[in-house]
Amino acid sequence: MEPDVSNEALMKFELGELAESEIAAIRARLHEPDVATRLAHVRHLLHAMRDGRLDAPSAASVRRLKRIPRPDLFASLARALGQAADTLIATVAYDTRLHPAVAGMRGGASAAHVAYEADSLDAHIRISAEGQQRRMTGQVTRTSGEPCPGAVAIVRLDEPGASIQLISLDDAGMFTIDLEVGRYALAARCGERDLDIGDIEIS
Amino acid sequence: MSQTTSEAKRLLDELDGRDDRAIGTWLTRSADPAETLRGALALLERQKIGDPRAVERDASKLARIAQSTLAPDAASDIARWAMLTRAPALTYTNQFEKAINLLAAAREGASSRIVAEALLREVQPLARLGRLKEASESAHAAARGFDAIGVHVQAAKARVNAGAVERMRGRPEAAVDAYERARDAFLSDPPTLAQVDSNRAFALIDLGRFDESEAAFHAALSAFRDAGLGRAVAIVEGNLADLDARRGRVAGALQRFERARQLFEQEDAPGDGARVLAEAAELAAGAGQWDEAARMFDEAVPGLAAAGLRAELARAQLAHATILQRSGHERESIDLITEAQQGFESLDNPRMVAACEVQLAESHAGLGQHDLARRLFDKAIARAKGRAFDEAEAIAPALLHAARLEDRERAHTLAQRLDPSRFDHPILRARICFALGLAARLSDDLDTSRLRFREAIALLHGMQGALQADRFRVAFMRGHTDVLERFITLMLDHPSPASAPGEADRLAFEATELARSRALAISLIADRSDEATAARADNWRALREELSALYSLTESGEQASAQVRARIEVVRTTLDEIERQTLANASANGDAAGRVMPPEAVVDALGESCVVAYYAAGDELFACVVHDGRVRLQRHLASLTRVHAIADRLAFEIDRAARDAVVRPAALERTTERCEALLEELGMLLWAPLGDLPARVTVVPYGRLHAVPWPALSVANNTPLASRYSLTVAPSATALAELKRRRSAGDRWTLVSVPDERAPQLLAEARALAHRFSAERTLIAEDATLDRVRALAADSSLLHLATHGVFDPSSPLEARLKFGDRWTTARDLLDMNLPGTVVVLTGCETALTDVVVGEESIGLSRSLLAAGASLLVMSLWPVHDTASRRFAEEFYRRIPDDCAARDLQRAVTKAAAEAAIAIREEFPHPVYWAPFLTVGDGG
Structure with missing residues (x-):
C-alpha cells in the first residue's frame, strides 16, 4: 500500500514549495479520491485565506483535514432526498460574533449572523435568543440568490447519541429550528448538491 | 459567684497542671467537695463541648479524684455525672450512638435526678438519628422525672426539648403545649424565655396561627436585643422573615432575611447564614426569581450539609426542586424531591413529607403521568388532614390538576373543601381562588369563575406592587400567568351575559390589560428613590465603572477575549447581588399597585386616542381597538405561529441587509423586494382586518411583535403605513x-x-x-x-x-x-x-x-x-x-x-x-x- 500523502505535503504542493520529484509523486496520486478531496479542501482553504475571508480555517475544513469523525449528516440527507451529485465545503464569509460591529454602523447586531460560501451555494444563519431557548433561522440558496429545494440536517455534537434532525427548506430556501445552547454540526442539500456547513457553537 | 462555683472553676483550671493527689488534698479542704466536683463537671460540659477528647480526659480525671476523696456512693454518683458530661460532647461531634450508650450506662442504678438528666441528654442524639418517637418519650419522661423531685427548671428544659421533637414529628399542637407548659419556669430568665417563645412561635406557624406566632417572635426579639445577644437576634430576624414569607409578605421577608444575613455575618455563624440564605432562596423562588434562587440554593446547600442541618437541607432541596419543575425540568425535580422526601421521612416529619408528595404529584403531572399524580395528591391531602393550612396547600394544586383534566366530579368534590377566606396568605388565597375559578368554569358557573379569577389576579397584583424594585416586580409573575391566560380566554369566549352591548369587548380588553406590563405601570408611578439609592452605592458605582471599561474593550468591532467576557459575567453577577441586598433593605411602594389606573378607567382616560392592542389566546392573535371611549374586539387576525414565522424571516432579512448595507451594498438589490413582501404579508395579517382607523394610532404589540417595524408595514401597493398614519408604540394601554x-x-x-x-x-x-x-x-x-x-x-x-x-x-x-x-x-x-x-x-x-x-x-x-x-x-x-x-x-x-x-x-x-x-x-x-x-x- 502506498504511504499516505500528508496534508502538509498537499499544502506545500498547492503553495509551490515542493521539489519537482515530490510534485510528480503527488500528481501521481491525484486520481485517488481521498487525496483529491483533501487537496480540494486545502485549495479552498488557501483561496479563502488569500481573499481575506478567513481569520481561521472553518471547523469543517479543520475537521476534514484532521479526519475527525462526525455523525453522518450526508447519509441522512441521502436517505431522505437521494444521493447528491457532489458535496461542497462551505467557508465562513463573515461571523458577527467574531466581528460584532463594522464601520458604517452605529453599533452591532444583537443576534448572531453567520454567512457561508461555497463554489455555487451560499448559506446564512441567524441565531436569536429568547430566554434559554435559541432560534436558528437560516437560508440556503444558489450563489445567485435563487432558492432550490432541499433540507438542512443538524445534530448536536456535545450530547452523545443525539439524533439527526432534518428540516425542509421552504420556497425561499429558508428554515427555522429552536435549539438549546450547545455545539452542532450542520449540512444542507440544495438542489443536486450537498453543502458541508460545518460546526457551529450556539451560546 | 458562690464559693462552690468559684472552687469548681479553680478545680477545673488546675486540672491540667497538678497531679490527682495534690488536687484531692486541695479538694478535701473545700466547702463541699462533691458539689465542687459536680460544678466542675457542669463547667466542663459548657466550656469544652466541641472537644470530646478533652471532656473525656478531664471528666475521667474528676471521676478518679472523686474516687480517692469521696465516700463510695458519692464517688459513684460523680462517675455517673462524668458520663452525663461526656454525652453532649459526643452528640456535638455527631457520635450519637456512643452518646446514647454512655447515657444508658449512666442511668443504671442511678438516682432519680441522674436518670432524669440522662433522659434529657439523650433527646438530642436520638432526634439527630431520626428516632423521634424515642426522643419524644425520653423528653417527656425527663420532664416528669424532674417534676417529681421538684427540679422545675430542668423539667421545663425537658419540655422545651419535647416541643422541638414534637415539631419535628409534625405534631405542632403537642409542641405548643410543651412550650406553654415550659414558659412559667423561665419567667425570671428573659433570654431563655425568649428562646422558648421563639420555638413556640414556630409551632404556631405550623398550626397556621400566624398572628400569635408573630407576637411570640417579637417578644423573643425584644428580649434578645435587651440581653445584647446578637446571634439570637439574627436567628429571630430570620424566623420573622420566614413567617413573613409564609404569609406572602414578600417585601417584609426580603428585608428581614437580609438583616438576618448581615447579623450572622457579624456573628461569624456560617451554618445559620446558610440557613437564612436557603430561606431567602425559597422566597426568591416563590417570587419568580428562579435564576437567583437557584444560585442562592447552590451557595447555601454545602453550608447546610456542613452544619448538619438536615431538615433545612431537605427543605432547600424541595424548594430547589420546585424551580426545576416550574422551568420544565420535571425529571430532575423528581430526583431532588425524592431526596428531600427521604430526608423528611428520616426526620419523621409528615408535614413536609406531604409537601414533597404535592410537589412530586405536580412533577408527574407535568410528565403526563396523571394517575400517579392523582394518587400522590390524595396521599398528601390525607396526610395533611386536620391541619387546615397544609390541607389547603395540598387540595388547591390537586383541584387545579383535576380542572385541567376536566375531571368535573373530582374538581367539584375538592372545591367543596376550599374556602379562601380562611387564610390571610395572599399566594395561597390566589391559588385557591384560581382553582375555584377553574372548577366553576367546569361547572359552567361562569359568573363565579369570572369573580374568582378576578379575585386571584387582584391578590397577585397586590403582592407584585408591594415589592421594592422593578426587577422583583417583573420576576414575580413567573409561575402565576396561568390565571391571567385563563381569565382572558374566559372573557373572550364567554363574556358576561349581563353586560350591555359592546361591553363584552371592553371586558375582554380590560382582561388583557390586567395581564400586561403591570410592573412597568407600577414603575411609572412608583417612587424610584430606592433604585436610585442602589445606583449611588459606592461599590455599585465602582463596579459599574469597571463594567463600562470592559464594554469599551468589546467595542472595537472585534470579539472580546474569553477573559473579558468572563470578567463581565463576574461583575454583572456581583452587581445583581449588591442590588438584591440594597433593594431588600429599601422601602417598598406598598400601595403602588393600588395606584395604577384600573383597567376599567383606562378606556376613558385614553379619550379620543386610538389604541390597537394585540394579544394572543393560545395561537389566536386578536386585537382590541380602543377609540372614543369604545372598544371593538377583532378576533382571529392570524395564527400567532404564522405571524412569528414571518416576523422571524423579516428579522433574518433585515439583519443580513444591515451587514450588507455597509459591506456589500450591491447585494441589497435582490433582497429589497423580499423584505417589502414580508412587510406587506405582516400588514395584511395585522393591520388590514382592522378596518378604518384614525390618522394617529398607538399600537400595543404582543410578545415578539414588539420588534416589528409597524410604520413600515403595508397593506397595498407597497405603501408603508407611515405614509398614512402617525404611529406610536406603547407597552400597554395602561402605561x-x-x-x-x-x-x-x-x-x-x-x-x-x-x-x-x-x-x-x-x-x-x-x-x-x-x-x-x-x-x-x-x-x-x-x-x-x-x-x-x-x-x-x-x-x-x-x-x-x-x-x-x-x-x-x-x-x-x-x-x-x-x-x-x-x-x-x-x-x-x-x-x-x-x-x-x-x-x-x-x-x-x-x-x-x-x-x-x-x-x-x-x-x-x-x-x-x-x-x-x-x-x-x-x-x-x-x-x-x-x-x-x-x-x-x-x-x-x-x-x-x-x-x-x-x-x-x-x-x-x-x-x-x-x-x-x-x-x-x-x-x-x-x-x-x-x-x-x-x-x-x-x-
Whole structure:
C-alpha cells in the first residue's frame, strides 16, 4: 500500500514549495479520491485565506483535514432526498460574533449572523435568543440568490447519541429550528448538491 | 459567684497542671467537695463541648479524684455525672450512638435526678438519628422525672426539648403545649424565655396561627436585643422573615432575611447564614426569581450539609426542586424531591413529607403521568388532614390538576373543601381562588369563575406592587400567568351575559390589560428613590465603572477575549447581588399597585386616542381597538405561529441587509423586494382586518411583535403605513394612559453626540442639527459625560442622543449607549430624571427589548420611560450611519422652530413617520429607512 500523502505535503504542493520529484509523486496520486478531496479542501482553504475571508480555517475544513469523525449528516440527507451529485465545503464569509460591529454602523447586531460560501451555494444563519431557548433561522440558496429545494440536517455534537434532525427548506430556501445552547454540526442539500456547513457553537 | 462555683472553676483550671493527689488534698479542704466536683463537671460540659477528647480526659480525671476523696456512693454518683458530661460532647461531634450508650450506662442504678438528666441528654442524639418517637418519650419522661423531685427548671428544659421533637414529628399542637407548659419556669430568665417563645412561635406557624406566632417572635426579639445577644437576634430576624414569607409578605421577608444575613455575618455563624440564605432562596423562588434562587440554593446547600442541618437541607432541596419543575425540568425535580422526601421521612416529619408528595404529584403531572399524580395528591391531602393550612396547600394544586383534566366530579368534590377566606396568605388565597375559578368554569358557573379569577389576579397584583424594585416586580409573575391566560380566554369566549352591548369587548380588553406590563405601570408611578439609592452605592458605582471599561474593550468591532467576557459575567453577577441586598433593605411602594389606573378607567382616560392592542389566546392573535371611549374586539387576525414565522424571516432579512448595507451594498438589490413582501404579508395579517382607523394610532404589540417595524408595514401597493398614519408604540394601554399625565416642563433641547471612526456621520449629524440646539446644551465626544448629560437632561424637553447603541438579549438591563466617558446602561438610565422629556436615539437597536412573562419588555425604553420620559424615538435594528444621519436631518426639518412644548410629542411622531418616507427615495431598502419607531405617548 502506498504511504499516505500528508496534508502538509498537499499544502506545500498547492503553495509551490515542493521539489519537482515530490510534485510528480503527488500528481501521481491525484486520481485517488481521498487525496483529491483533501487537496480540494486545502485549495479552498488557501483561496479563502488569500481573499481575506478567513481569520481561521472553518471547523469543517479543520475537521476534514484532521479526519475527525462526525455523525453522518450526508447519509441522512441521502436517505431522505437521494444521493447528491457532489458535496461542497462551505467557508465562513463573515461571523458577527467574531466581528460584532463594522464601520458604517452605529453599533452591532444583537443576534448572531453567520454567512457561508461555497463554489455555487451560499448559506446564512441567524441565531436569536429568547430566554434559554435559541432560534436558528437560516437560508440556503444558489450563489445567485435563487432558492432550490432541499433540507438542512443538524445534530448536536456535545450530547452523545443525539439524533439527526432534518428540516425542509421552504420556497425561499429558508428554515427555522429552536435549539438549546450547545455545539452542532450542520449540512444542507440544495438542489443536486450537498453543502458541508460545518460546526457551529450556539451560546 | 458562690464559693462552690468559684472552687469548681479553680478545680477545673488546675486540672491540667497538678497531679490527682495534690488536687484531692486541695479538694478535701473545700466547702463541699462533691458539689465542687459536680460544678466542675457542669463547667466542663459548657466550656469544652466541641472537644470530646478533652471532656473525656478531664471528666475521667474528676471521676478518679472523686474516687480517692469521696465516700463510695458519692464517688459513684460523680462517675455517673462524668458520663452525663461526656454525652453532649459526643452528640456535638455527631457520635450519637456512643452518646446514647454512655447515657444508658449512666442511668443504671442511678438516682432519680441522674436518670432524669440522662433522659434529657439523650433527646438530642436520638432526634439527630431520626428516632423521634424515642426522643419524644425520653423528653417527656425527663420532664416528669424532674417534676417529681421538684427540679422545675430542668423539667421545663425537658419540655422545651419535647416541643422541638414534637415539631419535628409534625405534631405542632403537642409542641405548643410543651412550650406553654415550659414558659412559667423561665419567667425570671428573659433570654431563655425568649428562646422558648421563639420555638413556640414556630409551632404556631405550623398550626397556621400566624398572628400569635408573630407576637411570640417579637417578644423573643425584644428580649434578645435587651440581653445584647446578637446571634439570637439574627436567628429571630430570620424566623420573622420566614413567617413573613409564609404569609406572602414578600417585601417584609426580603428585608428581614437580609438583616438576618448581615447579623450572622457579624456573628461569624456560617451554618445559620446558610440557613437564612436557603430561606431567602425559597422566597426568591416563590417570587419568580428562579435564576437567583437557584444560585442562592447552590451557595447555601454545602453550608447546610456542613452544619448538619438536615431538615433545612431537605427543605432547600424541595424548594430547589420546585424551580426545576416550574422551568420544565420535571425529571430532575423528581430526583431532588425524592431526596428531600427521604430526608423528611428520616426526620419523621409528615408535614413536609406531604409537601414533597404535592410537589412530586405536580412533577408527574407535568410528565403526563396523571394517575400517579392523582394518587400522590390524595396521599398528601390525607396526610395533611386536620391541619387546615397544609390541607389547603395540598387540595388547591390537586383541584387545579383535576380542572385541567376536566375531571368535573373530582374538581367539584375538592372545591367543596376550599374556602379562601380562611387564610390571610395572599399566594395561597390566589391559588385557591384560581382553582375555584377553574372548577366553576367546569361547572359552567361562569359568573363565579369570572369573580374568582378576578379575585386571584387582584391578590397577585397586590403582592407584585408591594415589592421594592422593578426587577422583583417583573420576576414575580413567573409561575402565576396561568390565571391571567385563563381569565382572558374566559372573557373572550364567554363574556358576561349581563353586560350591555359592546361591553363584552371592553371586558375582554380590560382582561388583557390586567395581564400586561403591570410592573412597568407600577414603575411609572412608583417612587424610584430606592433604585436610585442602589445606583449611588459606592461599590455599585465602582463596579459599574469597571463594567463600562470592559464594554469599551468589546467595542472595537472585534470579539472580546474569553477573559473579558468572563470578567463581565463576574461583575454583572456581583452587581445583581449588591442590588438584591440594597433593594431588600429599601422601602417598598406598598400601595403602588393600588395606584395604577384600573383597567376599567383606562378606556376613558385614553379619550379620543386610538389604541390597537394585540394579544394572543393560545395561537389566536386578536386585537382590541380602543377609540372614543369604545372598544371593538377583532378576533382571529392570524395564527400567532404564522405571524412569528414571518416576523422571524423579516428579522433574518433585515439583519443580513444591515451587514450588507455597509459591506456589500450591491447585494441589497435582490433582497429589497423580499423584505417589502414580508412587510406587506405582516400588514395584511395585522393591520388590514382592522378596518378604518384614525390618522394617529398607538399600537400595543404582543410578545415578539414588539420588534416589528409597524410604520413600515403595508397593506397595498407597497405603501408603508407611515405614509398614512402617525404611529406610536406603547407597552400597554395602561402605561400609555399613565404617560399621558406627563407633560414636559420647559422648552430646552439638548444635543449629545459621541462619534468615532466607525460612525463618523454621528458628528456630521450633530453639525447638521446644531442650529436647533444652543451651544451650551450641545455635548460632543468627551464632553458628553454621563454626569453632564444627566444634569442637562433634568430640564430638557427634548434630548437627542446620537451615539452607538448595543442590545444584549441575554442581559437586557445591560442594553447600553456610548457616552463620552463611559458606556451607559439601561440600569444607569434609571437614575436619570427626565421631566416628560422626548428622547431621540439614533444609534443601533435602541428599541429592542426582551419581552418576559407578563408582557414586560426590558431594555432602554423601559428605563427611559421609568425615568420620566414621555416619548422615545428609537431603532429596531443595527442602523446605517449615513442613512440615520439623513433621517435625523429630515426629522428635525419637520419639527417647527416654534413648536410649543405641549405640541412636541405630536410633532415628533409625525416628523418620524415623514422623515422615514422622505429618505426612502434615497435609500429604498427598508433596512435604511424603516428602523425608527416612536415609543410612548405620541400626543
